[in-house]
Amino acid sequence: MADLGFIGLGIMGKPMTGHLLAAGCAVHVYDLVSETVLKLASQGGLACSHGREVAQKADIIFIMVPDTPDVEAVLFGRDGVAGGARPGSIVVDMSSISPIATKEFARRLDTMGVKMLDAPVSGGQVGAENATLSIMVGGQSEVFRQVKPYFEIMGRNIVHVGDNNGDGQTCKVANQILVALTIEAVGEALLFASKAGADPAKVREALLGGFAQSRILEVSGERMIGRRFEPGFRIRHQQKDLNVALQSARSLGLSLPGTAVAQEMFNAVVAQGGSDLDHSAVLLALEALAGHKV
Amino acid sequence: MADLGFIGLGIMGKPMTGHLLAAGCAVHVYDLVSETVLKLASQGGLACSHGREVAQKADIIFIMVPDTPDVEAVLFGRDGVAGGARPGSIVVDMSSISPIATKEFARRLDTMGVKMLDAPVSGGQVGAENATLSIMVGGQSEVFRQVKPYFEIMGRNIVHVGDNNGDGQTCKVANQILVALTIEAVGEALLFASKAGADPAKVREALLGGFAQSRILEVSGERMIGRRFEPGFRIRHQQKDLNVALQSARSLGLSLPGTAVAQEMFNAVVAQGGSDLDHSAVLLALEALAGHKV
Numbered sequence: 001m002a003d004l005g006f007i008g009l010g011i012m013g014k015p016m017t018g019h020l021l022a023a024g025c026a027v028h029v030y031d032l033v034s035e036t037v038l039k040l041a042s043q044g045g046l047a048c049s050h051g052r053e054v055a056q057k058a059d060i061i062f063i064m065v066p067d068t069p070d071v072e073a074v075l076f077g078r079d080g081v082a083g084g085a086r087p088g089s090i091v092v093d094m095s096s097i098s099p100i101a102t103k104e105f106a107r108r109l110d111t112m113g114v115k116m117l118d119a120p121v122s123g124g125q126v127g128a129e130n131a132t133l134s135i136m137v138g139g140q141s142e143v144f145r146q147v148k149p150y151f152e153i154m155g156r157n158i159v160h161v162g163d164n165n166g167d168g169q170t171c172k173v174a175n176q177i178l179v180a181l182t183i184e185a186v187g188e189a190l191l192f193a194s195k196a197g198a199d200p201a202k203v204r205e206a207l208l209g210g211f212a213q214s215r216i217l218e219v220s221g222e223r224m225i226g227r228r229f230e231p232g233f234r235i236r237h238q239q240k241d242l243n244v245a246l247q248s249a250r251s252l253g254l255s256l257p258g259t260a261v262a263q264e265m266f267n268a269v270v271a272q273g274g275s276d277l278d279h280s281a282v283l284l285a286l287e288a289l290a291g292h293k294v
Numbered sequence: 295m296a297d298l299g300f301i302g303l304g305i306m307g308k309p310m311t312g313h314l315l316a317a318g319c320a321v322h323v324y325d326l327v328s329e330t331v332l333k334l335a336s337q338g339g340l341a342c343s344h345g346r347e348v349a350q351k352a353d354i355i356f357i358m359v360p361d362t363p364d365v366e367a368v369l370f371g372r373d374g375v376a377g378g379a380r381p382g383s384i385v386v387d388m389s390s391i392s393p394i395a396t397k398e399f400a401r402r403l404d405t406m407g408v409k410m411l412d413a414p415v416s417g418g419q420v421g422a423e424n425a426t427l428s429i430m431v432g433g434q435s436e437v438f439r440q441v442k443p444y445f446e447i448m449g450r451n452i453v454h455v456g457d458n459n460g461d462g463q464t465c466k467v468a469n470q471i472l473v474a475l476t477i478e479a480v481g482e483a484l485l486f487a488s489k490a491g492a493d494p495a496k497v498r499e500a501l502l503g504g505f506a507q508s509r510i511l512e513v514s515g516e517r518m519i520g521r522r523f524e525p526g527f528r529i530r531h532q533q534k535d536l537n538v539a540l541q542s543a544r545s546l547g548l549s550l551p552g553t554a555v556a557q558e559m560f561n562a563v564v565a566q567g568g569s570d571l572d573h574s575a576v577l578l579a580l581e582a583l584a585g586h587k588v
Contacts, residue, residue, distance in 0.1 A: 174483040181479030189468040214508030
């Protein structure tokens with residue numbers, strides 16, 4: 001059995017590492033917060049002092065950190081993974097970051113004989129805790145096959161999106177574009193219904209039976225009507241993911257007019273102090289524009 | 295059994311009237327195109343010379359015409375329904391028009407003792423032909439109960455949205471806001487995936503398993519990937535429905551930023567000559583902005 005590494009032991013990485021340990025894997029762990037490392041060590045994790053040490057000891061190194069610069073620092077920064085990884089090592093980045101930067105990171109690792117997969121997830125904290133994450137994977141099939149058994153310990157819906165590095169991140173970005181715009185759509189539809197004097201709960205019900213049906217109308221629509229905006233998936237994470245989408249789009253030479261408007265609406269909720277609310281709270285920005293509540 | 299009337303015998307009204315006739319109803323029919331009236335008469339319809347005559351002979355008068363001004367003309371124009379309807383008559387407008395104008399029409403009819411329901415449909419030509427329309431109804435419960443048996447002959451998913459005149463139209467507008475924005479979302483997501491080098495078909499498949507799932511991702515997403523843009527639901531109808539949404543929003547004092555952007559994208563497809571394509575062809579506008587095809 002391969003020796004594993006896990007770098008980034010936050011609200012996602014900690015339970016994911018816990019599942020690997022519970023399955024009997026040897027996991028070398030590291031986080032910027034040493035207290036977290038000690039906590040994992042008490043559950044059987046093998047504590048390391050930096051990413052380089054993790055890479056020296058592990059064959060497959062999982063990374064779960066917040067954003068693109070964090071992944072870059074973990075890989076190529078001081079005491080980073082690149083300083084310890086050996087030819088044949090596999091780096092699996094499960095963070096949600098730029099697909100373009102991902103391709104570049106994979107290219108740099110490849111010159112050292114290190115293989116990379118990008119494997120961002122959806123399902124959030126609850127999915128991480130219950131091992132029900134969806135995992136979208138980009139990278140060579142042969143490498144995917146080697147890592148798949150570990151993905152299956154951490155998640156449920158594992159899709160190999162494509163052989164290119166970055167295909168998993170691209171899929172995650174597409175997911176976030178679709179989620180953000182659909183939530184805004186539900187907000188505009190229910191706000192219109194309410195302002196025009198209809199019962200938004202009745203309207204939601206009626207629409208669920210037709211072509212406009214979506215899981216987001218079901219789940220986020222119900223949150224909007226009940227004004228239940230505790231997270232869930234936080235506005236500031238949605239904002240960060242749309243930032244990846246819009247920056248990547250600009251780099252690729254792509255215009256995403258709907259996504260740009262949706263991001264401005266999320267920005268407006270943050271301006272109102274709502275960065276830790278659920279993303280369905282985009283309704284608050286639309287309500288502010290209208291001076292009317294659903 | 296009540297005598298029925300049906301005004302507007304186009305691609306929707308004709309098959310709907312056909313179902314009422316097949317169920318044994320007496321239906322007094324009228325259309326601006328006299329040829330169409332004769333065709334329905336050959337199927338057992340009772341031909342009339344104008345809407346006023348329909349209203350004189352029928353207890354319940356169904357209307358199915360393209361837009362708000364058409365309904366106004368049918369009701370209050372020369373030889374219109376208002377000239378023939380009696381106290382106790384019921385007008386059922388199944389067109390998709392402005393909820394605000396609908397409230398006004400209902401108020402005017404009410405002063406004459408005539409009751410009104412608004413009952414726009416979704417499901418299009420296929421739904422009309424197969425009697426599988428969804429019907430969203432606004433108006434008094436008691437009136438709804440009288441008309442419901444006839445709705446059940448023409449459709450399948452019959453929802454009484456609320457007691458206010460206009461609630462059905464409001465629900466339809468909400469539906470069209472949601473549909474238009476979700477289609478644009480699917481277009482932006484798949485275009486991003488393609489431009490970033492992933493396989494959009496694989497991405498669609500992966501996303502169908504998660505929170506971004508929707509009937510529109512399933513149906514319109516597949517059309518976009520296969521470039522099958524024959525209608526379906528035509529861009530020009532989507533454009534007209536969003537026009538109702540945006541005009542109503544302005545009247546109500548409501549800002550719908552996402553819907554406005556979506557309308558501009560549909561406008562762009564029309565500018566390219568695509569007004570009779572399926573609404574999933576909004577992808578063509580996004581592709582034009584990107585200089586890249588999915």
